[in-house]
Amino acid sequence: MKLIKYSIIIFFVLNFNLISAQDKKLETKITKNLRCLICQGQSVYDSDSEFADSIRIFVEKKISEGESEKQIYGYLKDKYGEWILYEPQFSKKTYFLWLLPILMFVLGGAIILKIFYLKKN
Amino acid sequence: MKIKTLPILFIIIFVIMFFLFFKGLQNSNIYTPQTNNEKDIPSFKAKMFDIDNEINSEEIFKNNKFYLMNIWASWCLPCRDEHIFLMKLSKQKSVEIIGLNYKDDNKKAKKFLKKLNNPYKIIFSDKDGTIAIEWGAYGIPETFLIYDKKIIKKIIGPINDESFLEIKRLIQ
Amino acid sequence: MASLIGLYSLIFGLCFSFLIILFSVKNYRHKNTFDNKIIYLTFLQLFFVVLSFLGLIASFVNSDFSNETVFNHSHTTKPLFYKISGTWGNHEGSLLLWLLVLTLFIFLFLLKSKKQAKQYRILTLLFQQIIIIGFFIFIIKTSNPFNYIFPVPNEGLGLNPILQDPALAIHPPILYLGYVGSSIIFSSTLAATTLNYISKDWAKHIKLWVLGSWIFLTLGILLGSIWAYYELGWGGFWFWDPVENVSLMPWLALTTLLHCILILEKRLVLTSWVVVLSISTFTLSMCGTFLVRSGILNSVHTFANDPERGIFILIFLFCLIFLSLFIFFFFHKVKNKDTDNIFWLSKETSILINNWFMMYFLTVVLIGTVYPIFLEVISSEKISVGPPFYNKLIVPFLIPFLLVMAIGPNLKWIKSDLKNKIYLLIFLIISFLLSVLIIKKLNVNFLINTILVTSAFYLFFITSRDFFIKKLRNLSQNIAHFGFSLLILSILFNNIFSTEIITNLKIGETFENEKFKINFENIEQKDEQNFKAIIGKFNIENLDGNVEILRPELRIYNQPNIVTSEAAIKTNLLKDRFMTMNIIQNQDYFNIRYQIKPFMIWIWFSVLLIGLGGTMSLFKIRYED
Numbered sequence: 006m007k008l009i010k011y012s013i014i015i016f017f018v019l020n021f022n023l024i025s026a027q028d029k030k031l032e033t034k035i036t037k038n039l040r041c042l043i044c045q046g047q048s049v050y051d052s053d054s055e056f057a058d059s060i061r062i063f064v065e066k067k068i069s070e071g072e073s074e075k076q077i078y079g080y081l082k083d084k085y086g087e088w089i090l091y092e093p094q095f096s097k098k099t100y101f102l103w104l105l106p107i108l109m110f111v112l113g114g115a116i117i118l119k120i121f122y123l124k125k126n
Numbered sequence: 127m128k129i130k131t132l133p134i135l136f137i138i139i140f141v142i143m144f145f146l147f148f149k150g151l152q153n154s155n156i157y158t159p160q161t162n163n164e165k166d167i168p169s170f171k172a173k174m175f176d177i178d179n180e181i182n183s184e185e186i187f188k189n190n191k192f193y194l195m196n197i198w199a200s201w202c203l204p205c206r207d208e209h210i211f212l213m214k215l216s217k218q219k220s221v222e223i224i225g226l227n228y229k230d231d232n233k234k235a236k237k238f239l240k241k242l243n244n245p246y247k248i249i250f251s252d253k254d255g256t257i258a259i260e261w262g263a264y265g266i267p268e269t270f271l272i273y274d275k276k277i278i279k280k281i282i283g284p285i286n287d288e289s290f291l292e293i294k295r296l297i298q
Numbered sequence: 299m300a301s302l303i304g305l306y307s308l309i310f311g312l313c314f315s316f317l318i319i320l321f322s323v324k325n326y327r328h329k330n331t332f333d334n335k336i337i338y339l340t341f342l343q344l345f346f347v348v349l350s351f352l353g354l355i356a357s358f359v360n361s362d363f364s365n366e367t368v369f370n371h372s373h374t375t376k377p378l379f380y381k382i383s384g385t386w387g388n389h390e391g392s393l394l395l396w397l398l399v400l401t402l403f404i405f406l407f408l409l410k411s412k413k414q415a416k417q418y419r420i421l422t423l424l425f426q427q428i429i430i431i432g433f434f435i436f437i438i439k440t441s442n443p444f445n446y447i448f449p450v451p452n453e454g455l456g457l458n459p460i461l462q463d464p465a466l467a468i469h470p471p472i473l474y475l476g477y478v479g480s481s482i483i484f485s486s487t488l489a490a491t492t493l494n495y496i497s498k499d500w501a502k503h504i505k506l507w508v509l510g511s512w513i514f515l516t517l518g519i520l521l522g523s524i525w526a527y528y529e530l531g532w533g534g535f536w537f538w539d540p541v542e543n544v545s546l547m548p549w550l551a552l553t554t555l556l557h558c559i560l561i562l563e564k565r566l567v568l569t570s571w572v573v574v575l576s577i578s579t580f581t582l583s584m585c586g587t588f589l590v591r592s593g594i595l596n597s598v599h600t601f602a603n604d605p606e607r608g609i610f611i612l613i614f615l616f617c618l619i620f621l622s623l624f625i626f627f628f629f630h631k632v633k634n635k636d637t638d639n640i641f642w643l644s645k646e647t648s649i650l651i652n653n654w655f656m657m658y659f660l661t662v663v664l665i666g667t668v669y670p671i672f673l674e675v676i677s678s679e680k681i682s683v684g685p686p687f688y689n690k691l692i693v694p695f696l697i698p699f700l701l702v703m704a705i706g707p708n709l710k711w712i713k714s715d716l717k718n719k720i721y722l723l724i725f726l727i728i729s730f731l732l733s734v735l736i737i738k739k740l741n742v743n744f745l746i747n748t749i750l751v752t753s754a755f756y757l758f759f760i761t762s763r764d765f766f767i768k769k770l771r772n773l774s775q776n777i778a779h780f781g782f783s784l785l786i787l788s789i790l791f792n793n794i795f796s797t798e799i800i801t802n803l804k805i806g807e808t809f810e811n812e813k814f815k816i817n818f819e820n821i822e823q824k825d826e827q828n829f830k831a832i833i834g835k836f837n838i839e840n841l842d843g844n845v846e847i848l849r850p851e852l853r854i855y856n857q858p859n860i861v862t863s864e865a866a867i868k869t870n871l872l873k874d875r876f877m878t879m880n881i882i883q884n885q886d887y888f889n890i891r892y893q894i895k896p897f898m899i900w901i902w903f904s905v906l907l908i909g910l911g912g913t914m915s916l917f918k919i920r921y922e923d
Binding site for chain 3: 130132133136137140144146147148149150151152153201229
């Protein structure tokens with residue numbers, strides 16, 4: 006009986022470690038994508054400022070409450086604006102940002118094809 | 127006479143870019159989060175500053191009057207500068223001043239208040255800074271004017287003459 | 299005194315521009331041979347700019363605080379080396395450095411172009427003088443390094459301590475030799491286009507300048523990254539920060555130009571590419587100067603903000619752009635007679651694909667950097683464009699890019715066949731298997747990493763094979779491409795295999811995990827010339843019993859009053875150990891960040907290899923001459 010009890014405890018402890026390792030990875034991923042608002046050009050992950058410190062604790066709290074990456078970004082975006090996110094969200098505002106380079110790539114390919122390979126008609 | 131579309135296209139593109147850059151120069155590059163929409167106040171729980179109790183945001187902001195919530199700490203130098211304005215405002219009956227003591231040592235904070243006087247009706251502590259994040263604050267000092275559970279005005283940085291007069295005007 | 303000499307030399311230098319223009323126009327119209335007086339005048343202009351620059355250095359060394367620039371950026375307790383390098387570590391001084399490189403390069407150009415047509419040389423000189431005059435006026439009017447302040451202060455405001463570093467001291471001069479050196483490519487291309495002078499011989503002549511500029515730009519960017527790694531304490535070397543992007547964009551254009559020039563030298567193709575890229579490289583340099591100095595962008599190392607400067611550079615930049623557009627559309631004649639029958643499988647195609655991809659990368663960086671500015675103007679909303687954007691758009695395209703880079707040089711001109719090319723397929727399979735083996739150890743993003751590593755390995759193996767088969771033929775190209783494959787591999791492995799722990803420790807405490815044990819032994823204090831240091835001693839013991847001692851520092855500078863964190867870095871061939879220490883407010887423990895970063899030194903080394911490839915090409919020119 007005791008063996009079972011101990012096994013259960015150990016099982017939970019191990020799982021807990023696994024979960025908190027995953028949490029830590031997620032926390033790292035999120036804080037690397039957040040901009041420290043009072044530093045010049047540093048992520049929350051890298052910065053030692055008070056603000057960054059608080060955000061890290063905040064993100065850790067939210068993760069342990071089960072919030073997803075998207076939810077946490079949304080929450081912080083709500084409080085601080087989109088500027089705090091290093092990865093621009095794909096929205097009306099940023100269609101050109103994401104699509105224009107791809108468009109130029111396709112256009113470039115088309116031009117090269119036409120000038121060099123398709124003119125022998 | 128071949129119509130030169132390509133050069134004209136390029137010229138148009140570059141002229142547009144010129145104007146965009148030109149206008150861009152006029153914008154400041156320091157970021158301040160949006161301060162104009164009226165937002166609801168966050169709901170939170172915090173530890174009281176002087177007694178060992180927890181208090182709820184509902185309880186703090188329950189009355190039908192203006193509240194001025196000020197984020198401060200004993201280690202913050204500009205907070206000293208704005209303190210005199212807070213003292214003046216604390217004498218007004220239409221507004222209640224609430225203090226959020228940010229990442230501070232209780233003893234040092236008490237000393238600060240003893241030296242400069244206490245304008246706050248209620249003070250609560252934010253030891254890890256997460257409550258300030260709920261408010262969308264990122265530095266100190268920051269001050270929020272609240273009415274009817276909504277943030278009417280946000281002041282970033284110490285209160286100065288200009289913002290002091292603005293607050294007085296709004297609380298009438 | 300030195301400042302006075304500096305100021306007057308500057309004004310003399312500007313006067314020489316007008317003399318030069320006068321004599322040049324006269325010589326252009328009348329005599330048949332080039333008037334050597336012009337070279338003397340160019341030399342004198344260079345002389346006065348050098349004198350001005352030396353005057354500024356002297357003011358810094360003497361801590362002459364009657365000079366406003368020295369007051370703003372220096373301090374009596376600064377070590378001599380940093381007093382000197384502080385000369386170009388600020389806005390005004392760095393512009394003087396711009397002017398120095400501009401005048402130096404045109405002088406050298408005139409010396410080295412004696413075999414070229416007179417009209418071409420004079421026209422190049424005139425175009426360069428337009429740029430030079432623009433900068434003279436910019437400096438004298440808005441960014442004078444010799445402003446006088448009264449009463450003379452006793453002490454200066456000091457130089458930001460993170461700028462007091464050897465790599466950062468030489469980073470600007472080297473970078474500018476590349477960046478500003480591309481001005482000569484700009485001027486000479488405009489001249490050649492106007493005179494219909496573009497030819498295989500012209501390409502051969504201009505190659506020296508393209509290579510020279512490219513080598514310095516590569517080294518300059520490398521130094522900047524090394525500085526960021528050693529000095530900024532976050533363990534990274536590239537952040538897609540606007541100022542970094544601004545140096546990368548000319549590099550991308552210049553590398554593409556280099557490839558086109560190497561081709562143009564042998565076959566009359568890609569002339570339009572050459573002209574457009576020459577113009578773009580310098581335009582991007584100027585655009586970069588605008589973005590960094592006008593205050594329009596927010597970044598780690600922007601100079602002081604001043605809208606007046608911004609407006610001046612903006613207008614200057616767009617004048618140059620419109621001038622170039624005019625010359626290109628009015629004068630440029632497309633001469634691609636050697637491209638009439640390219641087969642799809644040929645060396646020409648691979649160069650075209652190279653250009654296509656490079657221009658795409660350039661577009662990504664350009665759009666990512668300026669989009670936030672435009673968005674804010676149009677909609678008053680601020681967004682950030684950071685590393686995730688660039689990684690997502692660039693990394694997938696690296697895969698075909700690396701593959702073509704490997705196959706391309708092995709194809710023939712005009713038409714190639716698949717005979718004897720079975721090795722291309724064999725190496726691909728070997729690369730793939732090797733990558734799968736390595737990546738299987740971890741579960742990180744299995745697919746994309748495997749394919750990336752496969753392509754990088756492919757380039758690596760093919761270029762290695764080329765060393766043996768082709769031996770000394772195309773050696774410089776081989777070394778450069780091999781270096782690039784090594785760079786991608788090092789960055790990939792560094793990314794995949796880096797580990798990090800963050801923990802709080804008090805003196806005497808130990809941190810332990812399955813791989814190593816860190817013991818916080820003690821704290822030492824040291825007083826230096828302009829700072830006090832708090833040095834932590836950490837013992838790191840890993841599985842096999844090896845012990846390393848790392849000593850990260852906290853430095854408290856006196857002027858300006860800043861605290862910086864200096865990382866402790868131990869480097870060896872396989873990995874870097876990187877540790878930083880930070881104080882936590884009101885507590886008696888320290889926050890420790892310890893990273894293990896594999897193959898860091900290979901990243902620096904591979905960029906050096908790339909530069910070496912270019913340098914060897916340069917020597918080949920000398921040898922052929």
